[in-house]
Amino acid sequence: MDEIVIRTAWTMERANSADLPAKLARAVQSIAKMPLQDDDEICFCFHVKLRKIRSFCRIERPKVASQISECLSAGTGCGWCRPMLRKIHQQECQVEEPWWRKIKDDEVDYHSAEREADAAVVEHADYAAGRQKYLKETGREPPADRAE
Numbered sequence: 001m002d003e004i005v006i007r008t009a010w011t012m013e014r015a016n017s018a019d020l021p022a023k024l025a026r027a028v029q030s031i032a033k034m035p036l037q038d039d040d041e042i043c044f045c046f047h048v049k050l051r052k053i054r055s056f057c058r059i060e061r062p063k064v065a066s067q068i069s070e071c072l073s074a075g076t077g078c079g080w081c082r083p084m085l086r087k088i089h090q091q092e093c094q095v096e097e098p099w100w101r102k103i104k105d106d107e108v109d110y111h112s113a114e115r116e117a118d119a120a121v122v123e124h125a126d127y128a129a130g131r132q133k134y135l136k137e138t139g140r141e142p143p144a145d146r147a148e
């Protein structure tokens with residue numbers, strides 16, 4: 001019983017430590033990656049956030065992922081975000097696009113782990129860095145009127 005009281009007091013003392021949140025945050029970051037959040041941009045060219053795309057899919061129920069372009073023009077710039085848009089569409093609308101639509105996409109040739117990752121596992125910083133690499137390697141550019 002005394003041991004439990006002592007351990008509880010020790011834990012409470014540690015919990016009240018001023019730097020505990022920072023230490024906890026570092027520990028959590030080192031253990032798990034933070035997936036994309038609702039406020040993270042999926043389409044950098046048109047600054048469209050994950051929340052907006054999910055809402056669009058839930059409300060409008062697009063039949064194919066390319067119809068997500070009706071949501072603030074997402075996916076109509078450099079093309080980086082199209083695989084992610086397809087994944088979100090598939091998850092939110094429970095629709096599998098036909099094979100001929102996938103092959104028709106001219107962006108399929110560029111592969112990277114960040115580009116093909118699921119929103120639930122990729123970190124925003126990695127996703128953004130992957131896009132910079134994509135722009136550099138493919139020579140694609142964001143729309144001129146949407147300079148970053």
Ligand code: FES
Pocket residue numbers: 042043044045046074075076077078079080081082142
């Ligand atoms: S990031 Fe979406 S079209 Fe460029």
